[in-house]
Structure formats: C-alpha cells, structure tokens
Amino acid sequence: MTYLLKHGRVVDPVNGVDGDFDILVKDGRVARVGRDLPAEGVPVREVPRGSIVCPGLIDMHVHLREPGQEHKETVATGTASAVAGGFTAVACMPNTDPVNDSASVTRLILERAAEAGLARVYPIGAVTRGSRGEQLAELGELHAAGCVAVSDDGKPVVTALLMRRAMEYAGMFGMPVIDHCEDPSLKADGVAHEGFNASRLGLRGIPGAAEEIMVDRDVVIAEVTGGRAHIAHMSTRGSLRAVRAGKARGARVTCEVTPHHFTLTDDALEGYDTNVKMNPPLREAADREALIEGIVDGSVDAIATDHAPHHADEKLVEFDRAPFGIVGLETAVPLTFDRLVHTGRISMARFVELLSVNPARILGVTGGSLTEGQPADITVLAPDLAVTIDIGRLRSKSKNTPFGGWSLRGGVAATIVGGRVVFVNPDVAGAQALAGA
C-alpha cells in the first residue's frame, strides 16, 4: 500500500501545515509530507482539483447499535456511513443491548469493526453496570479490552458522588468521563426545548437548566478531582458559560457540539416531524448563536454527530412517543462546510481541529495529524462540491434525518484508512483516481 498523493491543499494544524503538499503513503503510514515529492517509481494518485487533504476525521460520539439493535444499525453499516461521511474513526457509545459494560461486548464490537474493515472503531465503555447509575462497571477491564472513554450516554451519571468516583477512577487509566448532562427531574417527560415553540405546539418542555445544572456540577467535580470530564452534545448558552468558566479556572473539561445544534433551532418543530426530536432538543436562536461563537473562539473542542439511527417505523409515530435522535455521519461535513466554513465563521485549520485534532486528543487515540510515521488516516475534502442530501443514498441502515433534500456546499471526495482508500465519492470528478484503479 504505497503511493504518492499529489497536488492537494494539505491542512494539518498540528504540524503547522497549510499549503500545496504531496503525501507519500508507505505501508499504510504517512512516510513523508513535502512539496513536489519525486515519484521515484511509486504510483502517483492525483488529488481532484480543489481538494483539501487533512488528517482523518474522527466522530467521537456515535451509536452503532450493535449488539442488540441491528435493525437500526450494525457496526458494518455504521462504519460504511462513517467513511462515506469522511470519518476515518468513530467512538461508539455503550448503550447497546447488552450495554457495553464488559470486555466481552467491547471485544465483539472490535471484532465486527475488523470484519467490516472500514473506519476505525473506538468503543466507549459504560460508567456503571448496565448504565443503571448504581455500581461502577469494571473500568480497568474495559480499558484493557480497548475502551477509550466511559459514558452512560443516553442518561446522565445521576449522582454527584458516582460522578466523582468515576472521574477519579477512570483518570487512573487516562480515560475521560463523557457525560450526557441532564437533570432527570427537570427534564421529566419533556420532548422539546422549553420555550414559545413548545408552548405553541403543546409539547412538553425540556428547560436549558436541565442540562446546565449537570454541566456546572461536572465542571466542579472535574476541578475537585483533577479528573477529566467531557460534555457530550452541549446545547445551551448556559452550558457553554459553565465550560468556559471551568476552563478558565483550569478544570480539565472539554465539550462537543453537534451539527444539528449549530444548524437548527426549535423553529423546526413546526409540523411535528419526529426527525427533529433529539435529546438534548434543538434550542433557540440565542443558544445556537452562542454555540457557534464557542466553536469559533475555541471554547468548544469538538464537533461530534451523536449519530443515532432509528428504524423508520420507530419514528413514524406520535411526536411524544418517538425515540430521540437522528443520523449524522453523512451530513456532518456538508453542514460544517456550509454553515461554518463558507460563512466565514471558521478557518479550515479550525475545521480540522474540531473534527480531527481535538477528538483524537480527548480520546487519546492515534490520528489528528499527518505526522510522518502515523497511520495514513486521511480525509480528502471537496469544499465546493454541491451536495444535495439524498436520504435514499445514505449508507446508514437508518434514514432518520431532517436534512433530506437540503442543498449544501462542501463534501467528501475520499476517505483513506491506514493507507487503504475505503470510500470514493462518485459525485466528485477525478476522485476515482485516488482509488488507484
């Protein structure tokens, strides 16, 4: 697996690289990055004109649904969706059936990922047994089996004491605790952001405070313990304020925002499309604007999709009975380009930090840079590609997205994992050459 990637704009902020460079891929690794590298008998693969070549994108928050919910997604279909979306690696949440609270489940996921041979998969273990919020799961065993972080995602770590113990104990293995921040009593049976839209549509509200109280708590516990808290799918301006303040005080806290939260607001609830029902809910315009400011100024560390596949039948029900969540792997890059890059809010270097550098750093996994010697996990982006989201063409087994039919500018040309070209976008002229056909 040796070839020379030629003539791309390489954006690799870790190495301070942004310009026209060639990349020599040798035996699945980045062998050299330089200007006008000589071919010297190595096959040359021309990058499509106008492409951006960057370290492989990493989605640190997805649900692959295997084991137990294979009617929604499998590791194979989820990783196919990932590479089609430009992601060379994903970290998958443990709320499978059974919950990933033991090495045997972790190993099953890794085995399935190896069989699929597409994106890298980093399992996230449960904080507590069965994610029931009572007894710590065997975090050491989970770590040894390959888990890179722990979370009871879908639910918060309910008690402060448990969160404290988890942060202290997980810290021993260098793992962050990823928290789905939500006070269950304030969330109650809410299904939409508490505000005028929910009032108007008669939907039970989930106040921003339900999230903010838990974010505040986690920041304080991170400070007290010196442990690492990562705030999943942050959705409100109050949460951002708490994270900023915590970071300023030196707490080891990081956070992520989803593309749907920086794109949509609760105005989308009109019509009761269950594909705009997610948890946390779409918030109001002031929240969305604050989150974008956080993304711009660096307070937000990562963009993560919270890819949450659900079968069409499960979503074709009354709004309050539908499950929360939408698929996101194949819409993240177009949304980030269209809403953040092409609007001038973020640079390409920041794009790469949010979608590659920081997720790798937070999870402590390889990737995030094109440093010589690193595995050749590379995403080739087509920043000006006209993309129309076609639900019928999604690789994910589930099609629950509110973005069907949206026209966006910016997409993926090809995805390379360990030097292997695992996805080529047929809509990008010249991309086929990357496959070395």
Add this chain to the structure above:
Amino acid sequence: MTTQTVTGLKGKHLLGIADLSAEEIGLILETAEAMKEVGARPIKKVPTLRGKTVINLFFEASTRTRTSFEVAEKRLSADTLNIAASTSSVVKGETLVDTALNLEAMAPDMIVMRHASSGACHLLARVCKSRIINAGDGMHEHPTQALLDAFTIREHKGRIGGLKIAIIGDLLHSRVLRSNLLLLGKLGAEVWVAAPPTLMPPDVERFGVHSTTSIDEAVRDADVVMMLRIQLERMQGNFFPSLREYFTVFGMTEERMRRAKPDVIIMHPGPMNRGVEIASEVADGPYSVILNQVANGVAVRMAVLFLLSGASEGDQL
C-alpha cells in the same frame, strides 16, 4: 355580521386554528348560523352529507365533544361510526398509522380524531387521504372548541374585536387555551390570561396576550371570562399545593365576577370541577353561557363538516 370575502376553506383538513385566516373563521361562524337554524326545525336533518362516511376516532375519553360531532354528522345525514380507544386495536399494540390506514381502506370521507399526543392529527394528515378534523390533540389545539366559543361570544356580544376576554385556569396543559389564543388574536380581542406561574405556558406573551398571576387583574372590566378545567392530578405534580388553596387564589366566585363588566358572560369548555376552578353560583349564575356553548357546538361542527366535505358548492341546506 361581517361580509364574507371567502367562500370555502383553503385547507383540506382542520388541524388547528393556526391554519385558518380571519376570513375563514368568519365563514365558519356564518355557516354555523345557518346550521343552528337547521337544529331549530321540527325535523332536524338535512341531506347535505348523505352518502359520506365519517369516522369518529377517539383515543381519549370524551362525552361532550364526541356526542356533539355525532349529532352534527347525523343532522347532516352522514354515515357515522365511533371508535373508542378501549375497543380499538391500539390496545393490541397497533400503531396509530396502521390503525388509520386500516380505517382508510374502508374509504371514509372524513376522520374526526381526538388523541392524547400533540401533533397526532398532523401525522394522520400526512399518511391519510381522508380529510382530518382535529377534535383535540394533546396540549396542542382543539379548534372546534375555540370556534364554538367564538360563536357563543359573538352571539352574546355581537362581535369579538375589541372585547376584553380573560382566560383563567390550567393554561399549561390546555389545548382549548391554545386554540382560543390563536382565534381571539386573529379576530382582534384583548386577551388576558391568569394562572399560577407553574401552570403558565412558557413565553405565553408571544401569543400577543397579557399574562398575570392576579385573577382580579384579568377579570377587571372583562366582557368575557373563560374558566379552564383544573385536572385533579395536577396537585400530585406540585403545580399547586391543594385544590382548596387553588380555589382560594384562582377560583371564580361571585365576588370576583363583580369586577368584570356588568354584562359579562362566563364560559367553561367543560367538564367543570365545581368548587375548584368555579363556584356553583357562578357556573349556574345569570351570566353563565356554559350550556349555550354546548348547544352551539353542534352548529359549529356541522359548519366545519359541511365546509370540509366539498359539498359546499351550491348545495342547499
């Protein structure tokens, strides 16, 4: 009465007041006048909907609304059938969409639905070919209730624009409130709402109404007072400490009614909790039009069924 500028309803369904223009509301109310006259005849039946099938699909218990629709349908000569949730296949685990598609296979013309989930009628309208009439969806809308309320107000006051209308009670969980706020707003009333903050919908002012926690402020010089039902189970949710205290702070008494205009009317969509949100003397008092509301419900629903049936073009009543 106002001169109508529209002769039919734009939409195929009646999902909510939100979808109606002021002119369409006017048309429904005008049509209801004629329907009310039908109800006063010795033979209270017209052939307008003969051969049309209407299914009343009720997923929540209802006496008043279901009966009112059924009477309206029968007076228009429609073939009607009633399906109640307890006897339906829903208890066997069938989804709403499957239930609806199965009913639809029998080619009804209209489905009147009540359901506990907000937006359930929107879902039905997306998957069904029949015309859908919302008979109350969760906490969202109850459009025919607001229309019959408007009809009743107009009957007593001759107009709606410019009236001060106070709505008091469990506003948070009320679909009657939401439909009324939209309708009264479109027709230019000055609306005041009063409730404890725990039962006030967030950002309710954005409906264009005044909100207060003082029942006296809401009632002062009001032309119309509309009381909403307090569900007894709200106490368990700590929305207020006790029914006794609720009545003390928000119950409508004769003394409080005196702050309103002398010719005030009092309304209630029912079912009433006497001694909780409304004192019996008020409910049965001279200014009470509560039973007129029920009577007018039939005429208004006849109007809605008629206008949505497609039978309106040149048909005689």
